[in-house]
Amino acid sequence: MTSKDVVDLYTELETSGIKIWVDGGWSVDALLDQQLRPHKDIDIAIQWKDVPRLRELLTARGYEQVNEDSQWNFVLRDDKSHEIDVHAFIYDDKGNVVEGIMYPTESLTGTGTIDGQPVRCISPRYMVEFLAPYISKWPEKYVPAVSALCERFGIELPKEYNEFTKPEQS
Numbered sequence: 001m002t003s004k005d006v007v008d009l010y011t012e013l014e015t016s017g018i019k020i021w022v023d024g025g026w027s028v029d030a031l032l033d034q035q036l037r038p039h040k041d042i043d044i045a046i047q048w049k050d051v052p053r054l055r056e057l058l059t060a061r062g063y064e065q066v067n068e069d070s071q072w073n074f075v076l077r078d079d080k081s082h083e084i085d086v087h088a089f090i091y092d093d094k095g096n097v098v099e100g101i102m103y104p105t106e107s108l109t110g111t112g113t114i115d116g117q118p119v120r121c122i123s124p125r126y127m128v129e130f131l132a133p134y135i136s137k138w139p140e141k142y143v144p145a146v147s148a149l150c151e152r153f154g155i156e157l158p159k160e161y162n163e164f165t166k167p168e169q170s
Helices: 003-015 024-032 048-060 105-109 124-134 139-153 159-164
Strands: 020-023 041-047 064-070 073-077 083-091 097-100 110-114 117-121
Touching (some): 020 024, 024 041, 024 117, 110 124, 124 159, 139 159
Parallel strands (some): 020 117
Antiparallel strands (some): 064 073, 073 083, 110 117
16 A cells, blocks of 8 residues: 555545544554555554444445454455555543453554654554564564664664664674
8 A cells, every 4th residue: 555545545534534543554654754664554443433434435445355353353455455454442431442452542642644644543652562572573574663663752672672683793
């Protein structure tokens, strides 16, 4: 997905009254206000109450469900291979996530920009925390992302990062 695809999707959903938070690689890019790498999809967090309307809008745009890990996490794809990885959750009356994908409430407080478009996204500290377990599995994707987030936001590098740092030479 290109940054234009992401901005168009975000804008359409916002205009339709559907509030989303950008997650995953695009969240990293939004927080840094620059695209670090190409992305095959966009991960989004969304309130469960908005999922039926999201499905309706995206079905009208030619999206079909291609994967489902659970009712709370599923992937939609269109005929151009644009993929949207949906992570749904339910808030209680105090604004805490109580069911679905269990985002810590504070993680849903990030803001960033994609091609100049302000977007809601995962907060920097939680983005680092969410990516850390995957550093050893996909270092080419996550070492640069975690490094950049930690440097930009003054976050301590996670212990998972240590195996990818070189000791200082004397």
